Amino acid sequence: MIDYNKELKDTLEKIKQLNKKPKLLLHACCGPCLTYPLSLLLDYFEITISFYNPNIQPYSEYERRLFTAIKFIQQYAKDRNAEISFVLPKEDFSHYQEVMKGRENDKEGGINCLKCHAYRLFLNYHYAYTHHFDYFCSVMTVSSKKKSSEINEVAQKLEKMFPEVKYLYSDFKKENGQLKGILLARKYNLYRQNYCGCLVSLNERLSIASMHSLAKEA
Template sequence: MTNFPEIKKSTNKINYYQQSLDEIEKIKLTKQRPSLLLHACCAPCAAFPLEFLNNVFNCTILYNNSNIYPSDEYYRRLNELKRYLDEFNQVATNKIKLVEVNYDNELYTKKLEPLKDYPEGSIRCFTCYSLRMEEAYNYASNNHFDYFTTVMTISRQKDSQKLNEIGSKLQSHYPTVKYFYSDFKKKKGIDRARELSKQHNLYRQQYCGCIYSYQKYIEKKV
């Protein structure tokens, strides 16, 4: 798939949080534990979604975040996620697996470079979501997962409506894997995420990830 979803901000608000609850109830009625591939960008964003999902699904995390610049930051976030999963798996009944995708920021940045002058939260970010979610969805399809979703709807800085629209469009290209609609920040999910971050002393990054968000972060510090 090469065509990205529409890049305009969403205007029709859908209650994706309620959709997630409805889907979970349907799954519970089957008395089955479907497999779910969860795209995760960092430990703080993954903590609450895992708590929300892990009693219903057999979860595997995919860490495919070549957008992150510089490499030291990429590996800091990856290692922090590994540390958190080690702690999580010590007490969890259902253990979480982690899959890492090769890191190639140079190639990834070339894909975003034509959009470098767009502001945060617009077309460049939507394209970045699409690139990573498509790569993850493709992995889910090739490895026969039942469901796919992303932790990114936990963030107040990210458009959950747009993320779910992207997921819905991707599902049409990978029909054997069902997209799990979410808005993890809702109903105090964001507060619980902060509690878990504090409890586990998780590193919380100061910018989203790409070189352009990093440059903005540095400008603000000066």
């Protein structure tokens, strides 16, 4: 089994020896998941954050997560006295829905999530390729709900499609990465959502919440 955290550390060690920071496109799914990976990578790369997540529904929630991420980036850049760029590639919400058609009855963690990850990673990786980044990485491996191996394996295939952009392997949840992220999100007073993003995950969360309230009433 590949130790993706070790892969990351080895790459960072090599980058430290360079006299120039490579350009990294870092895909962020939301502000709280971005906190720890950004804090870790900022010393090594010239970073641009990309927020390309047409999976987030409803639109008010999408906006809330987007503004949370922007607020964090601005404040964090100030605090670290660093330059952090941000891009918002044009989302195509209806194309995402088309791609996910037929998976409406899946549960979180099934084939729907594999498709959803692959879709977002492809679009973000493609952006990195067309905009001549040296590296691409996604913060999604920080979440304990996501299998880092699945994300890294998809991205490994994309690296073969776009070999000019190296993929930065990661397993940000290792070494208490998720907890460090939660603490940073608290420090910056960030909104933290309680579902992954799509309506499947929202409905699952709502039905768990209603089961809990029924159990309390019983």
